[in-house]
Amino acid sequence: MTLSALADPTRRAILARLASGEAYVSELAEPFDMSLVAVSKHLKVLEKAGLISKGREAQWRPCRLEPKPLRQVDDWLESYRQFWNDNLDRLEAYAALLQQGEVDEPST
Amino acid sequence: MTLSALADPTRRAILARLASGEAYVSELAEPFDMSLVAVSKHLKVLEKAGLISKGREAQWRPCRLEPKPLRQVDDWLESYRQFWNDNLDRLEAYAALLQQGEVDEPST
């Protein structure tokens, strides 16, 4: 669910904003060219995904970023890090060979 | 676009499979309880997102994982890593204070 919550650019912008500190719903909505209701729904999606939590302060709902799901995305990426490092290694090895004149450069 | 491509569990499973090596479309489709056509569409989504590429071998299309977009996700996470480490630091600092009997434990 985390990834689909992260798939929307508005929601990612909200998270970016929250990375620099708590904010109320209406503060979060301010930069966007859409209704407050729409932003409120985005926040609900983020909340269901555990990416944010909401407190209560009178009629305000201070929102804050929750690290756990993002950390899980990071963990999920772990298996692929191996993969792209391998690729990088091959590229570097190849570049080193080029340097030594061991292989011809591709014509394209 | 990368994140929305990653939002679907079938597509993530396909990527996981490809992390262990190239595979043809029909091989990729085999584990899933859905038509080959459906999988072919998932592959199209992954391809448009740059997460995979397809070669040609007679009537087969060998698919392979492309590292770049995943690396970009990793880069995007970077800004939040700071954040969750901060959180962790605070937790650790708090735990240390508890240890020293500097603060009371919360009643809940």
Add this chain to the structure above:
DNA sequence: CCTATATTAAACCAATAAGTTAATTAACTT
């Protein structure tokens, strides 16, 4: 109590996503 403010809920709409089946393209095999 009344009103203003902050937020959520309900009902609706258009666009997109994820699946289906049937038809088509392309390349190998006989």
Add this chain to the structure above:
DNA sequence: AAGTTAATTAACTTATTGGTTTAATATAGG
């Protein structure tokens, strides 16, 4: 040339998403 295999395209259905507007809820302040 005919048939088989691999994959894609087309047309369609259904569910979900992202937005709208209007109505409801909750709290603070005169």
